[in-house]
Amino acid sequence: MSRALLNQKTSSRRARRRDGRRIGILRAAARIFRDRGFAESGMRDIAEAADLSPANLYHYFSGKDEILYFCQDRSLDLMLNALARSRRGSDGLAGRLRQVLRAHAQAVLDEVEGGAAHLAVDALPDPLRRKIVAKRDRYERGLRRLVIEGGRRGEFVDCDAAVTTRAMLGAINWSATWYRPGGEWSASAVADMIASYLVRGLTAPTDAERIRER
C-alpha cells in the first residue's frame, strides 16, 4: 500500500472516530438540555454526562452554542434529504408526504438531535440562528409544495396550504415537549402514528363522512 493511501485511510478512520465521538457528545448534551433546559446547561455538565474532561470536550466543540447548532443542523439535513427523496418518488402524494413527515418526526424524537435542542432556535447567537432559520424555511417551503401539488392533482382536499403545513409542523415539533424515550412507544412508532394522522387529514372525506360529520 502506498504511503499516501495509508495516510488517507488513517485520516478517514480518524475522521470517523471524531464524528462518532461528536455523536456521543450530542447524545449526552441532548439529555442534559432535555433535563435542565438549554439555558441552565453548562459545558461542564455536558462533559460530565459524556464522560470527558471539560478540556477534552472543547476539543470537539467550541461551546454549547456549537453543540446546539450541530444538533439542529443535523435534524434539518435529515428532513431536507427526505424531502429531496420525496421529489424523486413516483407514487402518490400521500405516501410521499407521509415519508417526509415521518423523517421529520423521527428527527425531532431522536435521542441525539431531538427534544429540547430541536426547538431552541432562539437560543443560538445570531449568525448561527440565521443559518438555521433559512434552512428551516427551505424545509417548510418544500413541504408546502407537496401539499399544493397534492391539491392540484385532486389527491388532497382543497385547503390553505400555508396554514395546513404549519399545523403539520406544529403537531410534529410539539412532540419534542412531551415525548420521553423509554416509554410505551418507540420514537419510530410515534413518528409513524403522527405522520399517518397528519396525512389522513389531507385526504378528501367521502360524502358519507361529510354527512356524518355534520
Next chain:
Amino acid sequence: MSRALLNQKTSSRRARRRDGRRIGILRAAARIFRDRGFAESGMRDIAEAADLSPANLYHYFSGKDEILYFCQDRSLDLMLNALARSRRGSDGLAGRLRQVLRAHAQAVLDEVEGGAAHLAVDALPDPLRRKIVAKRDRYERGLRRLVIEGGRRGEFVDCDAAVTTRAMLGAINWSATWYRPGGEWSASAVADMIASYLVRGLTAPTDAERIRER
C-alpha cells in the same frame, strides 16, 4: 330603590368596569409579550402600552406573573367550557370535537389571551404554574376522551388516543408561534381551518383512498 340594591348595582357596575380595564391591560400585555418575549417585558412597558401609570397598573395586577396567569387561566376556561358543551351535545363526535378544537385554537390565536402568553407556562412561579398545569391536564384528558369515544363508536379511525390528542394540541398550540393578527386570515378563519384539518385526520379513509395512499 332600596339603598342595599343601589349599592349592589353600583358595585357590580364597578366590577364590570374593573374587568373591562383588566381586559384592556391583558391586550396590551399580550402585545408586549409577543413583541419582546415574556422575560424581556417589564411592568413599566405594559403600563405604557396600556396607557396607565405604573402605580395604576399595580392597582389591577400585582405583577407580570399575575397578568400571565390571568391570560392562561382565561384561555383554559374558554377551552374547558367548550369541552363541557361538547359533552352535552348530541350530534356526531366529529362535529363536537371540531367545536372544541376551534375554541382552543381561537383562545390561542386571540389577541388577548393568546400568543406567547399561552405558551409561557414555565415562566410562572410554582404555585401558579401548578394550577395551570393541572387545568391543562384536565383539558387534555377531556379531549382524549372524545377521541376514544369516537373510536369506540366507529366514527374515528383506530389510533392511539394519547398520541393523536397530543398531535392535535401541538398543531394548535404551535400556531401561537407563527400567527400574526392583521394578516391574510382572521384568527377565527385559521381556527376553523386547523380544527377541520385535525378532525379529518381522525375520520376513516375509504378503501379507494387507502389504495391511493400506497
